Amino acid sequence: MSAQAHASNHYYLPNGTYWPIIGSVGLFTTMVGAATWLEDMGFGKYIFLLGLLIILFMMFGWFGTVIRESEGGIYNTQVDRSFRWGMTWFIFSEVMFFGAFFGALFFARMFVEPWLGGSSNNLFTNLLLWKGYEPGWPSNGPGNVGGSFEAMSATGIAALNTLILLSSGLTVTIAHWGLKQGNRKKLCWFLLFTIILGFSFVILQAHEYIEAYTHQNLTLGSGIYGSTFFMLTGFHGLHVTIGAIMLSVILLRSLKGHFTPNHHFAFEAVSWYWHFVDVVWLGLFIFVYWL
Amino acid sequence: MSTATVAHEHHAEHPSGIWRWITTTNHKDIGTLYLVFSLIMFFIGGAFAMLIRAELFEPGMQLMDPLFFNEMTTLHGLIMIFGAIMPAFVGLANWMIPMMVGAPDMALPRMNNWSFWILPFAMLLLLSTMFMPGGGPAGGWTMYPPLMLQTGVAFPFVIFAVHMLGISSVMGAINVIATILNLRAPGMSLMKMPLFVWSWLITAYLLIAVMPVLAGAVTMMLTDKYFGTSFFNAAGGGDPVLYQHVFWFFGHPEVYIMILPAFGIISEIIPTFARKPLFGYSSMVYAISSIAFLSFIVWAHHMFTVGMPLTAQLFFMFTTMLIAVPTGVKVFNWVATMWRGSLSFETPMLFAIAFVILFTIGGFSGVMLALVPADYQYHQTYFVVAHFHYVLVTGAAFAIMGAVYYWLPKWTGHMYNETLAKWHFWLTAISANVLYFPMHFLGLAGMPRRIPDYPVQFTDLNMLASIGGFAFGLAQLLFVFVIFQCVRGGKKAEARAWEGAHGLEWTLPSPPPYHSFTEPPAAQLIWAHPYRDD
Numbered sequence: 134m135s136a137q138a139h140a141s142n143h144y145y146l147p148n149g150t151y152w153p154i155i156g157s158v159g160l161f162t163t164m165v166g167a168a169t170w171l172e173d174m175g176f177g178k179y180i181f182l183l184g185l186l187i188i189l190f191m192m193f194g195w196f197g198t199v200i201r202e203s204e205g206g207i208y209n210t211q212v213d214r215s216f217r218w219g220m221t222w223f224i225f226s227e228v229m230f231f232g233a234f235f236g237a238l239f240f241a242r243m244f245v246e247p248w249l250g251g252s253s254n255n256l257f258t259n260l261l262l263w264k265g266y267e268p269g270w271p272s273n274g275p276g277n278v279g280g281s282f283e284a285m286s287a288t289g290i291a292a293l294n295t296l297i298l299l300s301s302g303l304t305v306t307i308a309h310w311g312l313k314q315g316n317r318k319k320l321c322w323f324l325l326f327t328i329i330l331g332f333s334f335v336i337l338q339a340h341e342y343i344e345a346y347t348h349q350n351l352t353l354g355s356g357i358y359g360s361t362f363f364m365l366t367g368f369h370g371l372h373v374t375i376g377a378i379m380l381s382v383i384l385l386r387s388l389k390g391h392f393t394p395n396h397h398f399a400f401e402a403v404s405w406y407w408h409f410v411d412v413v414w415l416g417l418f419i420f421v422y423w424l
Numbered sequence: 425m426s427t428a429t430v431a432h433e434h435h436a437e438h439p440s441g442i443w444r445w446i447t448t449t450n451h452k453d454i455g456t457l458y459l460v461f462s463l464i465m466f467f468i469g470g471a472f473a474m475l476i477r478a479e480l481f482e483p484g485m486q487l488m489d490p491l492f493f494n495e496m497t498t499l500h501g502l503i504m505i506f507g508a509i510m511p512a513f514v515g516l517a518n519w520m521i522p523m524m525v526g527a528p529d530m531a532l533p534r535m536n537n538w539s540f541w542i543l544p545f546a547m548l549l550l551l552s553t554m555f556m557p558g559g560g561p562a563g564g565w566t567m568y569p570p571l572m573l574q575t576g577v578a579f580p581f582v583i584f585a586v587h588m589l590g591i592s593s594v595m596g597a598i599n600v601i602a603t604i605l606n607l608r609a610p611g612m613s614l615m616k617m618p619l620f621v622w623s624w625l626i627t628a629y630l631l632i633a634v635m636p637v638l639a640g641a642v643t644m645m646l647t648d649k650y651f652g653t654s655f656f657n658a659a660g661g662g663d664p665v666l667y668q669h670v671f672w673f674f675g676h677p678e679v680y681i682m683i684l685p686a687f688g689i690i691s692e693i694i695p696t697f698a699r700k701p702l703f704g705y706s707s708m709v710y711a712i713s714s715i716a717f718l719s720f721i722v723w724a725h726h727m728f729t730v731g732m733p734l735t736a737q738l739f740f741m742f743t744t745m746l747i748a749v750p751t752g753v754k755v756f757n758w759v760a761t762m763w764r765g766s767l768s769f770e771t772p773m774l775f776a777i778a779f780v781i782l783f784t785i786g787g788f789s790g791v792m793l794a795l796v797p798a799d800y801q802y803h804q805t806y807f808v809v810a811h812f813h814y815v816l817v818t819g820a821a822f823a824i825m826g827a828v829y830y831w832l833p834k835w836t837g838h839m840y841n842e843t844l845a846k847w848h849f850w851l852t853a854i855s856a857n858v859l860y861f862p863m864h865f866l867g868l869a870g871m872p873r874r875i876p877d878y879p880v881q882f883t884d885l886n887m888l889a890s891i892g893g894f895a896f897g898l899a900q901l902l903f904v905f906v907i908f909q910c911v912r913g914g915k916k917a918e919a920r921a922w923e924g925a926h927g928l929e930w931t932l933p934s935p936p937p938y939h940s941f942t943e944p945p946a947a948q949l950i951w952a953h954p955y956r957d958d
Binding site: 144146147148149150151152153154156158160161164165167168171172174194212214215216218219223225226228229230232233234236237238241245246248249253254262263272273274275276278279301307316320352353354356357358360361362363364 | 431439441443444446447448449469527528529530531532533534535538541542544545547549577579580583584585587588591593597598599601603606607608632633635636637639640641643644646647650651653654655657658659660661662663666669670672673733737796939942
């Protein structure tokens with residue numbers, strides 16, 4: 134049967150696959166390893182790393198299969214649409230994950246701080262438990278948890294990183310234009326620029342963290358400010374790293390000659406993810422660094 | 425047709441034995457896996473409930489120490505919610521949605537396999553905590569800090585098990601959405617979809633929206649314990665109440681995740697056995713959508729007594745009571761569907777009618793709990809336990825049992841033993857009420873939930889509830905027997921196993937072919953479904 138018949142109007146049904154069960158074993162190993170590591174039992178660290186390796190192996194294998202099938206012309210437009218829905222709602226789930234931490238930040242700033250200071254019906258919370266506590270932000274709470282610290286400023290590295298991420302959103306779009314025009318040189322160069330910008334962001338953030346820990350006495354343990362700051366920016370940084378790795382894979386595939394002007398969902402999925410990371414950063418810049 | 429053969433050729437080879445089930449990408453195989461898994465979990469969670477009822481049979485400490493009792497209540501909740509009810513609905517979705525929308529399979533078959541195969545590992549992780557030093561989780565299924573932070577070695581295992589359950593649910597939900605939006609047969613517009621499909625579409629949105637929020641909540645707890653963060657520590661400017669807010673932002677949509685598919689099932693069963701189209705199809709769709717929307721703005725009614733501004737209490741009280749409106753629409757529509765129908769009372773219909781009555785009782789006690797001043801009295805008592813068991817057992821679980829009887833002939837190609845099934849229904853329905861109804865009175869009289877011992881004045885009703893509980897547990901063995909018997913053999917089922925059944929799944933032979941529809945069904949088949957007269 135020709136590739137043409139594949140690509141036409143029938144339903145695509147894959148055969149059985151071993152990758153998911155490998156993924157489950159990997160996930161289970163990772164989780165058991167992480168938990169034993171946290172509880173200082175046995176070889177937790179190594180079990181964790183082994184689990185990650187299994188997951189990595191699964192991802193190589195699974196994505197490899199999908200890429201082979203895609204390049205082999207097996208997928209039709211219906212499969213393409215299913216992938217699009219899949220990626221869209223995956224990103225939405227990520228948005229909600231960040232939403233939980235933004236929610237914690239807003240709740241702490243808008244409610245917990247004033248309540249600890251005795252507002253609303255919490256007069257005795259302040260008088261009996263935390264006498265003399267003046268609420269404010271940035272705060273490490275009435276217990277001065279973690280000791281005095283210097284908060285982050287919106288100028289400096291944060292502003293630079295904003296510029297970097299916004300530019301990377303632009304370069305990835307130019308790369309997309311290049312792909313659509315069939316201009317592979319433009320595609321590859323601008324993908325490379327995007328990746329460089331992405332990793333620069335991560336390096337600058339690492340520098341910012343080191344500064345915070347060594348000079349500002351700002352750590353994960355610096356009360357609610359440190360908690361929200363590092364968890365929000367940390368998870369975001371993790372997503373930037375993952376996004377940059379995904380962009381690198383796309384670059385390698387582009388160099389190998391994958392993707393056509395009309396058939397390049399993987400590129401689009403990764404660029405959607407990249408824009409999502411960008412938008413989350415804007416939220417962070419405004420609510421964590423600026424306001 | 426050549427299109428049909430292409431699909432078959434493509435699926436010619438698949439491994440046999442255990443590997444068939446481990447590697448399968450087929451929606452029916454995966455649906456079966458989900459359903460069997462959920463049945464096993466139903467019995468494990470049920471065994472824990474039996475231990476709870478045995479300890480509560482009379483006052484005093486008889487069988488276990490309080491920590492173990494608390495582990496039982498905690499794990500009973502987690503297992504029944506994440507192991508039994510949710511996977512059962514996903515199993516039904518897997519089996520039925522492709523057949524109902526005229527598709528060959530789910531949209532993302534490989535991911536479908538992974539969604540399932542994460543579950544046994546997650547539950548293994550969760551159940552293994554019982555054997556760890558310090559015991560399993562004992563802070564209740566809601567896992568409030570700071571109590572939950574006292575868990576021993578088991579703590580991170582529980583948290584990571586929750587993460588895995590969340591990953592599985594989100595992937596399953598994405599698959600459901602992609603299937604419904606992308607694989608419907610030509611001509612099946614959204615407003616012509618069967619209601620079970622509609623209910624699952626909305627449930628899937630809820631899952632994707634809230635499971636990550638739960639992951640966020642437990643992650644914060646994890647970093648509070650191991651990495652020195654202060655999310656739930658007032659000294660550091662955090663607040664334990666923050667956990668409750670984030671948790672219930674997940675938790676309230678979660679309870680609708682467990683009831684909306686049940687609404688869908690009841691809306692399939694009642695028209696079939698009333699031999700009438702469903703009354704008010706579009707109002708049913710709008711009612712489900714409104715309930716789903718409202719579920720996001722009612723969460724704090726679970727924590728009225730925790731200390732919150734009066735305005736917040738009023739807001740959450742009014743939004744909660746508002747839910748009674750769309751829910752009432754649904755109940756009235758089901759009753760109106762039965763009105764002047766030619767009813768027959770096969771087992772699925774018995775479960776459906778019991779659902780309508782008993783779920784409504786659970787709904788009414790929910791409205792009572794929604795009232796802030798009244799809730800101050802009911803909070804943390806057995807009245808709450810009675811309420812949510814009426815909606816989750818005589819609601820969700822009854823709908824699942826009804827669905828199993830309704831579609832068993834389609835799945836197996838055999839009719840089940842109607843006499844035994846009716847015995848199962850009556851034993852279940854009566855014992856469930858003996859079990860849960862006295863809990864209302866216990867709660868109103870002031871018996872707190874989650875305690876292993878109680879004052880003597882509560883003895884009679886507790887004994888009654890325990891007897892009902894044991895009977896309920898035993899009755900479920902009959903359920904397994906009927907299913908087993910039906911899988912093994914029995915009277916051949918027609919393609920349209922029920923005289924009054926419509927919808928695409930009944931146009932396929934019983935049992936249906938491995939790939940339900942290898943080519944899109946003809947448009948005229950779709951019009952022959954029961955929801956609209958036009």
